[in-house]
Amino acid sequence: xxxxxxxxxxxxxxxxxxxxxxQERDVKAAIVFKLLRFVEWPxxxxxxxxxxxLCVWPNEPYLETFREIQGSKVGSHSLEVALxxxxxxxxxxxxxxxxxxxxxxEQWRSVSDGKSILTISDSNDFxxxxxxxxxxxxxQRVSFAVNISAxxxxxxxxxxxxxxxxxxxxxxxxxxxxxxxVERTNEHP
Amino acid sequence: MHRDPQSRxxxxxxxxxxxxxxxxxxxxxTMNGIKIAFISAVGLWHTGLAAHSTVSELAxxxxxELLEIRVDSISTDQASEDIAARWNISVGWYSQKLDxxxxxxxxxxxxxxxxxxxxxxxxxxxxxxxxxIEQDVFTASxxxxxxxxxxxxxxxxxxxxxxxxxxxxxxxxxxxxxxxxIGDIGLSWRNNFYKxxxxxxxxxxxxxxxxxxxxxxxxxxxxxxxxxxPYTMQxxxxxxxxxxxxxxxxxxxxxxxxxxxxxxxxxxxxxxDYRLGNRLLLSTEVRRVINRYLTAGIGIEYQNSAxxxxxxxxxIVPGPFPYPASITDPGNFGxxxxxxxxxLTLRLAERQSALxxxxxxxYQDLNGIxxxxxxxxxxxxxxxx
Numbered sequence: 001x002x003x004x005x006x007x008x009x010x011x012x013x014x015x016x017x018x019x020x021x022x023q024e025r026d027v028k029a030a031i032v033f034k035l036l037r038f039v040e041w042p043x044x045x046x047x048x049x050x051x052x053x054l055c056v057w058p059n060e061p062y063l064e065t066f067r068e069i070q071g072s073k074v075g076s077h078s079l080e081v082a083l084x085x086x087x088x089x090x091x092x093x094x095x096x097x098x099x100x101x102x103x104x105x106e107q108w109r110s111v112s113d114g115k116s117i118l119t120i121s122d123s124n125d126f127x128x129x130x131x132x133x134x135x136x137x138x139x140q141r142v143s144f145a146v147n148i149s150a151x152x153x154x155x156x157x158x159x160x161x162x163x164x165x166x167x168x169x170x171x172x173x174x175x176x177x178x179x180x181x182v183e184r185t186n187e188h189p
Numbered sequence: 190m191h192r193d194p195q196s197r198x199x200x201x202x203x204x205x206x207x208x209x210x211x212x213x214x215x216x217x218x219t220m221n222g223i224k225i226a227f228i229s230a231v232g233l234w235h236t237g238l239a240a241h242s243t244v245s246e247l248a249x250x251x252x253x254e255l256l257e258i259r260v261d262s263i264s265t266d267q268a269s270e271d272i273a274a275r276w277n278i279s280v281g282w283y284s285q286k287l288d289x290x291x292x293x294x295x296x297x298x299x300x301x302x303x304x305x306x307x308x309x310x311x312x313x314x315x316x317x318x319x320x321x322i323e324q325d326v327f328t329a330s331x332x333x334x335x336x337x338x339x340x341x342x343x344x345x346x347x348x349x350x351x352x353x354x355x356x357x358x359x360x361x362x363x364x365x366x367x368x369x370x371i372g373d374i375g376l377s378w379r380n381n382f383y384k385x386x387x388x389x390x391x392x393x394x395x396x397x398x399x400x401x402x403x404x405x406x407x408x409x410x411x412x413x414x415x416x417x418x419p420y421t422m423q424x425x426x427x428x429x430x431x432x433x434x435x436x437x438x439x440x441x442x443x444x445x446x447x448x449x450x451x452x453x454x455x456x457x458x459x460x461x462d463y464r465l466g467n468r469l470l471l472s473t474e475v476r477r478v479i480n481r482y483l484t485a486g487i488g489i490e491y492q493n494s495a496x497x498x499x500x501x502x503x504x505i506v507p508g509p510f511p512y513p514a515s516i517t518d519p520g521n522f523g524x525x526x527x528x529x530x531x532x533l534t535l536r537l538a539e540r541q542s543a544l545x546x547x548x549x550x551x552y553q554d555l556n557g558i559x560x561x562x563x564x565x566x567x568x569x570x571x572x573x574x
Contacts, residue, residue, distance in 0.1 A: 018387070023242075023260060024260050025244075026242065026243060026244040026247055027247060027255060027258055027260050029244045029247075030244050030247035030248045030250070030255050031252065031255045031256065033244075033248050034248070034251070034252040034255060035252065038252075065244050066244075068243065068244045068245055069244055069245055069248050072245075072248060102334075104275070124540075137260065140259045140260055141256060141257065141258065141259060141260060142255070142256060142258070142260060143256060162252065165252065165253065165256060
């Protein structure tokens with residue numbers, strides 16, 4: 001009976017946790033979708049009525065979440081979701097990488113440098129590291145910071161209406177890494 | 190007028206539920222219907238915790254409404270590790286004390302272990318008896334997360350040891366020996382080979398290099414001048430030691446349950462013809478996030494280590510009792526130990542934290558007669574960048 005109750009409690013906690021994580025993803029993905037409406041790409045980058053392509057890294061946990069809103073309209077464009085390939089990223093208009101992907105600055109640059117690609121992430125201090133839009137948690141709500149110079153460098157423009165909602169704040173602190181099991185045995189003598 | 194976005198979504202859900210119960214009433218609820226209603230109510234109570242809306246539903250809200258939605262982020266624990274730094278430096282201090290004697294599970298006093306002239310010399314009394322052994326290890330570590338799941342670490346320890354002795358040898362009734370220097374440098378690799386919403390499994394492989402001295406010398410009653418010191422006063426093992434670790438963590442809301450398995454396999458004998466015992470370690474710890482700055486944990490660990498294989502012939506004396514002190518007998522090492530511990534993790538600033546751990550043995554079953562382990566404290570500071 002005790003085992004059954006423990007199993008039940010553990011399984012309920014696990015479900016809650018998965019739900020909380022998915023809820024966070026859903027809200028962030030919806031915010032990303034909304035933000036796209038307020039961004040202007042150079043005319044040569046995305047033609048009228050052409051799809052707007054949102055690229056994500058392979059294995060990106062947000063992939064399925066974004067696919068749920070694939071086909072939705074962003075102005076005159078319909079949203080497409082695709083996997084990014086550093087060798088061929090010309091078709092990307094937006095690049096999203098979550099903190100779970102932990103992509104390096106070099107990886108971001110290999111895809112977006114010299115192109116009009118809007119970069120968005122919820123990684124720590126993304127906007128401060130030449131990323132364009134940083135999604136972050138503040139008082140249990142999602143907020144975002146915008147790196148205007150990075151946007152301008154890529155030839156992108158964002159509506160002042162949205163910039164009024166943006167803010168800059170320090171990113172969340174992180175817990176130390178879990179101690180390596182090997183390290184725990186590294187005692188003397 | 191602004192409407193609360195969560196209540197807007199909730200209202201839509203309530204309308205659907207109300208419609209369902211109305212249909213139920215119209216169909217004259219049977220006993221099975223009541224059961225289904227009860228199960229549904231429990232289910233709704235549970236799923237209602239998250240009041241979850243899909244991304245398509247959310248996409249219908251305005252940006253301003255989306256920014257007002259309360260999200261129970263999991264950023265206090267597992268998600269924080271997702272955004273772990275690429276490089277970490279860590280400095281630490283670890284101190285333990287050995288005081289008093291034990292054979293198996295029986296305690297012995299210093300007087301019982303000290304051999305005085307006129308007494309019968311037996312295998313468990315000695316002319317020289319270390320009374321208190323204090324070991325401090327200062328560590329500096331550098332780790333590099335070379336991929337999403339894998340981390341390489343280098344740890345350099347500096348070891349400082351001091352042992353108080355009493356003896357029945359004239360002119361050495363009480364004396365202290367100290368040694369210090371670089372210990373065995375450790376290299377390790379950790380891979381988080383499985384990770385989902387509720388658990389994480391990791392494997393660690395490591396090697397410690399024989400950089401710590403095994404030729405430490407000091408003045409002992411054995412003879413005049415400096416001589417080779419016993420095993421406990423050496424700074425390293427003198428062997429390449431392989432290390433295997435397995436880590437399993439489960440996350441339940443603000444709680445984390447951490448389980449570790451570690452094993453140290455000593456390779457061959459060292460230049461002084463002995464090798465320290467292999468060691469097995471199992472530990473379990475429960476941690477709770479108190480607030481964004483503090484995490485507290487309590488745990489218990491089990492250690493099983495073997496005695497020393499071979500012996501250093503320079504620290505023995507001729508005659509029927511070759512061991513002048515218990516710590517010179519390779520059979521008086523190792524055994525089983527269970528230790529209870531408590532820990533506090535403090536988040537000091539962005540990617541900067543401190544960990545304080547205190548542990549005390551609650552059970553010791555020791556091989557031969559040897560000094561008992563007492564309290565152990567460790568403090569470390571980590572900075573990610």
